[in-house]
Amino acid sequence: MxxxxxxxxxxxxxxxxxxxxxxxxxxxxxxxxxxxxxxxxxxxxxxxxxxxxxxxxxxxxxxxxxxxxxxxxxxxxxxxxxxxxxxxxxxxxxxxxxxxxxxxxxxxxxxxxxxxxxxxxxxxxxxxxxxxxxxxxxxxxxxxxxxxxxxxxxxxxxxxxxxxxxxxxxxxxxxxxxxxxxxxxxxxxxxxxxxxxxxxxxxxxxxxxxxxxxxxxxxxxxxxxxxxxxxxxxxxxxxxxxxxxxxxxxxxxxxxxxxxxxxxxxxxxxxxxxxxxxxxxxxxxxxxxxxxxxxxxxxxxxxVLPHPGEIRPVLYNSWEATGFDFDEKRQLALAARAAELGAELYVMDDGWFGARRADRAGLGDWTPSPDRFPEGLTPLADEVHRLGMLFGLWVEPEMVNADSDLYRAHPDWVLHFPHRTRTELRNQLVLNFARDDVADWAYGWLTALVADNGIDFLKWDMNRSFSEVGPAGPEGDDRLWSRYVHNLYRVTDRLRADHPRLRIEACSGGGGRVDLGILSRTDQAWPSDNTDAADRIAIQHGYSQLYPASTMAAWVTDVPNELTARTVPLAFRFHVATAGVLAVGGDLARWSQEELAEAAGFVDAYKQVRHLVQHGVQHRLRAPVDDGPTVVQYTSPDRAEVLVLAWQRAPRRGRPELPVHLAGLEPGAVYRDVATGVSHHATVLTGHGLPLELPPGDWASTAIHLRRVSD
Structure with a gap:
């Protein structure tokens, strides 16, 4: 004690x-x-x-x-x-x-x-x-x-x-x-x-x-x-x-x-x-x-985490495949391919509700678009469940477009100052969650949405900062700033109490809302809207200084990357995403059978080691500080298994590839490489290092899985 x-x-x-x-x-x-x-x-x-x-x-x-x-x-x-x-x-x-x-x-x-x-x-x-x-x-x-x-x-x-x-x-x-x-x-x-x-x-x-x-x-x-x-x-x-x-x-x-x-x-x-x-x-x-x-x-x-012992499922998200241009038929086709890939959770992103055809309209009107889902979300949810996956939705409960039925009915519900311009960012305004009636409205449609459609997972987004934080409340102070957060907590707490099986991902235009408070009410976080694997190495390195890998959603998306226009191999993208909670966000309808088969192999490989990533002990063996490899190690709490991930953008000519010294192994034990069968003494791995043997060329990466040999 x-x-x-x-x-x-x-x-x-x-x-x-x-x-x-x-x-x-x-x-x-x-x-x-x-x-x-x-x-x-x-x-x-x-x-x-x-x-x-x-x-x-x-x-x-x-x-x-x-x-x-x-x-x-x-x-x-x-x-x-x-x-x-x-x-x-x-x-x-x-x-x-x-x-x-x-x-x-x-x-x-x-x-x-x-x-x-x-x-x-x-x-x-x-x-x-x-x-x-x-x-x-x-x-x-x-x-x-x-x-x-x-x-x-x-x-x-x-x-x-x-x-x-x-x-x-x-x-x-x-x-x-x-x-x-x-x-x-x-x-x-x-x-x-x-x-x-x-x-x-x-x-x-x-x-x-x-x-x-x-x-x-x-x-x-x-x-x-x-x-x-x-x-x-x-x-x-x-x-x-x-x-x-x-x-x-x-x-x-x-x-x-x-x-x-x-x-x-x-x-x-x-x-x-x-x-x-x-x-x-x-x-x-x-x-x-x-x-x-x-x-x-x-x-x-x-x-901190509400369900720390769980293994987070492999997720597929439809956003980069469809944007706002989709209907039920296209979602069903993506769900079938995601299941073949090995995904365990299918998440339909923005665009499923109201008049949402772009980011200029529809936020606040949280009912399925009848032209896209004539029978509601139930047929899609049922098919996703039949395919053996959980079903999730993207929501943004704290926001509203000026072009929405909600705003036309309740213009007073947004953050604003009287006689001042209402600033729109990303074509949206912030709902005043400090008002109990607004928070209660959000809770009401959220709990009904989850219950009526068999929702297992919510990606809770929040895509802009505050502005015009006023007017002052009846206390004549700035209580709105804190009351907003307390009501946000109250809504999520009530929602989870209603639906104990519901899991939530915290998102705010990427990593805008990651902290110990929100993680006590959610299961994972979206660290960045940037899915470029090369950029993600530094983002994930900084994220890991405080937050565990089990909270870090990591996507594999298409190339050229839509944000950076960079192209890197599929193996590199998967190895970088393996360092967190693996997800896939590419347009699977455009992937070849060879790409799908290769990706399915990486998904299966992740499932063999995700208990190490999500519940293991992390050692950052080499930081992303130069043109050498970045190396991260995950070890099971009993030190019986080890995963080593390494990524290198471009090898420098004349620079030797040095072995990497592992940490936290069982003294005197012997570890066998699961893929090659080669055995290594723990003393050698820690004192003399493990050769990475990265593939030749740019964007080289590897995943090495070791198991302790039984006596």
């Missing part, structure tokens, strides 16, 4: 996970302060570290103030000049917070978890503050969140309410790792020295966005894929967010604070109301960035 212990005389608490410890204390002024976060400590050892920290009432320079990093939840007030995690404005205009301890609670949670609550009041004003921590017996991840309760009779304005702040120990240098990008080029991994001062990562778009993702990793500048300490944290929130990393020259420390909302959103906390922030989970690991990723993957599978 995880351990949470307390030294009351020292006002010190120690939270211990299987491999790490986290310590917090209350200083002489009553404020919660960070003590340590790293390797395992005893309570006495944590007390020694706490004793080294100067008292809050020590004399400080008039130009320095309280250190900007080190408070457990930095607030306005006193000589604090760092980034506040909590900013409030009371009814009389006062903005500072002064802490008064109000006790703590430690409890065991069924299922192997423990929680710590540290409770506080403001010294004068009617505000209760709770700092909350949860740990699990099988993970080093620490979940943190904050609750704020108005115990008075006047409103309190929350100018900023972060979930948590994290403090790192002094280091000579610090490096920040995160992902950036854009539509069709998401999750591009970047690592750069953390500058002194403040570095802000954020999304103001109403979604986590394609341009960043709500997680950070920090190290001392010396970590590699396999060595070094890494501190990281990820936010479970599917709307706008902000994470601010800080580095101070005064004491060599770094830290970061993060939460929902961006720099101009406020909430009004009415009398008796409680605000609970989303969870901001943190992790310390030894063993470099690879160890950090593997720990996050294990945590997400064990404590």
């Amino acid at each position: 995880p351990q949470i212990s307390c030294a009351p005389d020292a006002a010190l608490w120690l939270i211990s996970t299987p491999h790490t410890s986290y310590a917090v204390r209350i200083d002489s002024g009553g404020a919660p302060c960070h003590v340590a976060w790293g390797g395992r400590l005893t309570l006495d050892e944590a007390a020694e570290i706490a004793a080294r920290q100067p008292p809050v009432d020590r004399e400080i320079s008039s130009f320095e103030g309280r250190p900007p990093v080190g408070d457990e939840l930095p607030v306005d007030g006193g000589a604090r000049y760092g980034v506040p995690s909590l900013q409030v404005r009371f009814a009389d205009g006062t903005r500072a917070v002064e802490w008064e301890p109000a006790g703590h609670d430690i409890r065991e949670i069924p299922g192997g978890a423990s929680e710590l609550d540290l409770n506080f009041h403001d010294r004068h004003y009617p505000l209760d503050i709770g700092l909350h921590y949860r740990v699990y017996d099988d993970s080093d991840v620490i979940e943190r969140w904050t609750t704020l309760r108005n115990t008075g009779t006047d409103d309190i304005v929350l100018l900023r309410a972060d979930s948590a702040a994290w403090t790192l120990p002094p280091r000579a240098d610090y490096r920040l790792s995160h992902v950036t990008g854009q539509w069709a080029a998401e999750t591009q991994l970047g690592r750069e020295t953390l500058p002194f001062g403040e570095t802000v990562l954020t999304s103001r778009r109403g979604i986590p966005s394609h341009h960043a993702n709500p997680w950070v990793m920090l190290d001392g500048g010396d970590a590699s894929e396999d060595h070094g300490q890494v501190w990281s944290a990820a936010l479970a929130w599917s709307g706008s967010w902000r994470i601010t990393a800080q580095r101070t020259a005064s004491d060599g420390r770094a830290g970061f604070t993060g939460g929902a909302g961006h720099d101009s959103t406020t909430l009004r906390l009415g009398p008796g109301r409680t605000h609970t922030t989303p969870r901001f989970a943190g992790l310390h690991t030894e063993g470099g960035f690879g160890a950090a990723s593997r720990a996050w993957h294990a945590y997400i599978r064990a404590h």
Whole structure:
């Protein structure tokens, strides 16, 4: 079990996970302060570290103030000049917070978890503050969140309410790792020295966005894929967010604070109301960035995903085959070919409803087009099921076209400002899910659609960012930003409760909405609209820094690729897609019998190893950093099987093809190549490497499946 212990005389608490410890204390002024976060400590050892920290009432320079990093939840007030995690404005205009301890609670949670609550009041004003921590017996991840309760009779304005702040120990240098990008080029991994001062990562778009993702990793500048300490944290929130990393020259420390909302959103906390922030989970690991990723993957599978033990089916999606130009007959023909290919889930994409003939009309009118499906969707769903596949649909519940019956009936349902132009992006407007009537409308047609048509799977898309987020609600604040996300969660939670067999893929024009919050309510995510296999290598590399392969949909589509016009071999496309949840999105009606037979072989090969990809332990053996091969390894939890995937764009003349050193094997074991029958000693594979023997020429790739030889 995880351990949470307390030294009351020292006002010190120690939270211990299987491999790490986290310590917090209350200083002489009553404020919660960070003590340590790293390797395992005893309570006495944590007390020694706490004793080294100067008292809050020590004399400080008039130009320095309280250190900007080190408070457990930095607030306005006193000589604090760092980034506040909590900013409030009371009814009389006062903005500072002064802490008064109000006790703590430690409890065991069924299922192997423990929680710590540290409770506080403001010294004068009617505000209760709770700092909350949860740990699990099988993970080093620490979940943190904050609750704020108005115990008075006047409103309190929350100018900023972060979930948590994290403090790192002094280091000579610090490096920040995160992902950036854009539509069709998401999750591009970047690592750069953390500058002194403040570095802000954020999304103001109403979604986590394609341009960043709500997680950070920090190290001392010396970590590699396999060595070094890494501190990281990820936010479970599917709307706008902000994470601010800080580095101070005064004491060599770094830290970061993060939460929902961006720099101009406020909430009004009415009398008796409680605000609970989303969870901001943190992790310390030894063993470099690879160890950090593997720990996050294990945590997400064990404590985030709703059905982590399932094997995700091979999916076929009709979009790139048909676009908007299709009818029931064409869908039936594609379904027959998809079944022959070995697909287990058939998904009909955009264009099946209302007057949808292009992206200019029909969104919001979620009934089957009578000219395309004269008897509704039931005949197609029944035939897909008869072919032995599950049946899925593309939906975009949060959007509406101005050219739709829904908008003509309810123009007030979209995000808008009075007397201001309603901005259309991709010819669509955003429905105001913060309104309960809009959310209830969406839930109503979704649950009926699933029930009436035997729907097994929904690809839930969301194809634009917010604009004109207003008018303000009755509270006179910016509550719409958060209420929208909570109602989105409420709709998906109700829908899944109604239909326990329903599975959902999160999509937002690609990877615009991937985070721990949405993954707790969906089964997989669409990382990018870019299906070019060459581009996907970098996208998947960045995605894997935090999220497991079992959540990553990966498509094989036609060439030349419709986005990049690049042509790569079918084997290369399949080997890249094998690194996630395999799907096919090409126009099967145009594939030759030879191509179909080759593809069916790759689908069958994937089914032999997908348990390793989706449930195994991932090692990134070689990153996509140059013209050499990119190599990824997946190993079963019992180390009995190994899959090695390698891709190389173009070999460089004169460059030797070096063997790749495997990781995480059973010491002393022997592994046999399933395809060739050649045996390898584990010691040789790890110490001397495995020859990849890539095929000659450009766009070479391989998949090597090894099984441990029984004694």
